[in-house]
Amino acid sequence: MLTGAQIDSYHKDGYLIVQNVLPTDEIEALIRVTDRLLQQALYVQGHDDVFDVGPGHSPATPRVRRIRHPNLVDPVYDRVLRHPAIHRIVEQLVGSSGIRYQETKLNVKAAGSGEPVEWHQDWAFVPHTNDDLLAVGIPLDDMTVENGCLRVVPGSHRAGIFDHHADGLFVGAVDPEPIRSVLETAVPIEVEAGGISIHHVRALHGSAPNPSHRSRRLYLLELGAADAWPLMGVDDLAEFDGRIVRGHPTIEPRVEPVPVRIPLPRRPAGSIYQLQESVPSSAFG
Secondary structure, eight states: OOOHHHHHHHHHHSEEEEOSOSOHHHHHHHHHHHHHHHHHHTTOOSOOSSEEEOTTOOSSSOOEEEEESGGGTOHHHHHHHTOHHHHHHHHHHHOSSOEEEEEEEEEEEOTTBOOOEEEEOHHHHSOBSSOOEEEEEEESSOBOTTTTOEEEOTTGGGSOOOOOEETTEEOSSOOSGGGHHHHTTOEEOOBOBTBEEEEETTOOEEEOOBOSSSOEEEEEEEEEETTOOBTTOOSOHHHHHTTEEESOOOSOOOOOOOOOOOOOSBOOOSSHHHHHTTOSSOSOO
């Protein structure tokens, strides 16, 4: 459970670090299944339903960037998605109406490589009727500045929505040039394996490449209040309700006066990495 000071810090800064949430044996189970999947990924020819890979990916030069929807791939990930210790923490931050997961993913930054993730707000991709949504990061490796940890601009979740378009198309990233002074205030989110990071859906964040000799694997759970409904619509109500992990579904969305910018038009693209290939200016080189 969080203290009052931790809750206040999250609402003030838009992020929170909580150490020692998951026991060692659960992290070791995540590492084992992740190692197995990354071994399988060596032989994929390109993007598929499970793996997102970078340019030049091969068994000799693996470039796995992401395991997609890992909770649907192996029950070890699904158990962590439904972990009561995580749910108790999230419920203190988004309210008690229930919790729905939006998406899960496992981002991979291999030692000596690993692509950056340009500055963005998750909210830009998934505007809802209210912004009681957040991302829980579960590091399988200690997450440090050296291996490309997440960086967050404190208080940016209380500002508006930055423009994530370029040349009239949604590219999933903010042009860094006009906001260099803002980005200079970003703080590194360093978390030991077994702890978690939390950032608000509107927090401006990104991460640099990993030049170190240590990998950085981060399992991300995108969670939100059950009464937050996506403004882009719900295609399959049964599937949508099936993503409730705490509490019960509702067809009465809570509507709050939150800033919104619709992520359209956009090129057909899968992951954030593919979208950000169209970014005209990289913040990380």
